[in-house]
Amino acid sequence: MAETNPLKRVCVVGSGNWGSAIAKIVGQNVLAHEDVFEPEIFMYVYEEIVNGQKLTEIINSEHENVKYLPDIKLPPNVIAVPDVVKACMNADVLIFVLPHQFVKDTCLKMKSFIKPNPLGISLIKGFILTEGEGIQLVSKVISEILGIETAVLMGANLATEVASEMFCETTIACENDSYKGLLNALFETSYFRCKVIRNVSGVEACGALKNVVGIGAGIVDGLGYGDNTKAAVIRLGLMEMMKFTKVFLGNEDRSVFFESCGIADLVATCHGGRNRLLGEAVVKSMKDIRLLEKEILRGQSFQGPLIAKEIYAYLKENNMLDQFPLLVAVHRICTREVDPRNFIDCLRDHPEHM
Numbered sequence: 001m002a003e004t005n006p007l008k009r010v011c012v013v014g015s016g017n018w019g020s021a022i023a024k025i026v027g028q029n030v031l032a033h034e035d036v037f038e039p040e041i042f043m044y045v046y047e048e049i050v051n052g053q054k055l056t057e058i059i060n061s062e063h064e065n066v067k068y069l070p071d072i073k074l075p076p077n078v079i080a081v082p083d084v085v086k087a088c089m090n091a092d093v094l095i096f097v098l099p100h101q102f103v104k105d106t107c108l109k110m111k112s113f114i115k116p117n118p119l120g121i122s123l124i125k126g127f128i129l130t131e132g133e134g135i136q137l138v139s140k141v142i143s144e145i146l147g148i149e150t151a152v153l154m155g156a157n158l159a160t161e162v163a164s165e166m167f168c169e170t171t172i173a174c175e176n177d178s179y180k181g182l183l184n185a186l187f188e189t190s191y192f193r194c195k196v197i198r199n200v201s202g203v204e205a206c207g208a209l210k211n212v213v214g215i216g217a218g219i220v221d222g223l224g225y226g227d228n229t230k231a232a233v234i235r236l237g238l239m240e241m242m243k244f245t246k247v248f249l250g251n252e253d254r255s256v257f258f259e260s261c262g263i264a265d266l267v268a269t270c271h272g273g274r275n276r277l278l279g280e281a282v283v284k285s286m287k288d289i290r291l292l293e294k295e296i297l298r299g300q301s302f303q304g305p306l307i308a309k310e311i312y313a314y315l316k317e318n319n320m321l322d323q324f325p326l327l328v329a330v331h332r333i334c335t336r337e338v339d340p341r342n343f344i345d346c347l348r349d350h351p352e353h354m
């Protein structure tokens, strides 16, 4: 009888700023739990040429993702693989950490090649908008395409700070309690404190929505307002996040907003996130946001504008635009339909004040 390997093989699907930072943690943790995991992990890298060399070759020789997470060494047991099928085919655990617009295509490529029942974990903060189907949670799309159970991990986790081992917390959500030990073994470190809860959809909604509020925080920074105004953006943004989660998901569990994925991630993003940078840039320059993304992030991506568009489509279809003025204004400012200077009116006239 063929022997089955009891050790679990882990694959990280994605290798941007956050993908590389989490690969560092997971790479170290699989070595610390050699009775549970295979010692090597594969990291799927969307191949590109950097300084005349393939990025996968640079990562595998220098153990550094010089483009997306420079100056941070990855453990040598993190192996960069340019073919997603080869990266995922023997995996028992699939960690998804791609910008959400690439999730569907990537999962469709993986679909026929994965093992029967791997556990998926999505670290992706976004929604997926499909023509005719509306918006969906990323974890749901992964689960539907691949036929797997998908947990989520979201929190106040600016990747560069995590990679530099500055203390932070995160929230993991999984409906199946039996995975709790495995999830802690994969992700927890002395500087990355994980709390495992059950509310998958609530945690994921927080992760997506805070990116849009983060742009709003950048807009008030760009307009020259101070901390009180930013606090108003955070508060009104949080109220809209709670309301959206209730109407979109029927999820009324407010406790999730007090976890790291909720208020903490909102505060971190509104102060130090890439989406905040975009909001500020949109006020100071009339350039198209895709050009700003290229100039400011040089390959990384702002997820906020796409998420704002996805939310806008949902609200429009459901005749609820007037109930979410902050989320709607961010979308209209990003598309240049509305002058950023009008953003303060939307805060002043917000229904929360009525």
Ligand SMILES: NC(=O)c1ccc[n+]([C@@H]2O[C@H](COP(=O)([O-])OP(=O)(O)OC[C@H]3O[C@@H](n4cnc5c(N)ncnc54)[C@H](O)[C@@H]3O)[C@@H](O)[C@H]2O)c1
Pocket: 014, 015, 016, 017, 018, 019, 020, 045, 046, 047, 068, 097, 098, 099, 100, 102, 106, 123, 124, 125, 126, 157, 158, 159, 160, 299, 300, 301, 302, 303
């Ligand atoms: N960066 C952070 O601080 C952070 C923290 C928490 C969560 N997140 C979330 O993690 C997710 C991934 O973000 P990131 O920061 O790791 O990425 P990133 O924005 O740094 O980089 C973009 C990535 O997309 C890849 N890519 C480009 N075209 C592609 C294609 N056609 N197919 C597949 N991949 C392609 C690039 O190679 C690169 O790895 C997002 O949902 C983001 O919101 C980011």
Ligand SMILES: O=P(O)(O)OC[C@H](O)CO
Pocket: 125, 155, 156, 157, 158, 159, 211, 214, 265, 268, 269, 272, 273, 274, 275, 276, 302, 303
């Ligand atoms: O840099 P941002 O705005 O994409 O936010 C990064 C993380 O989501 C913060 O937790």
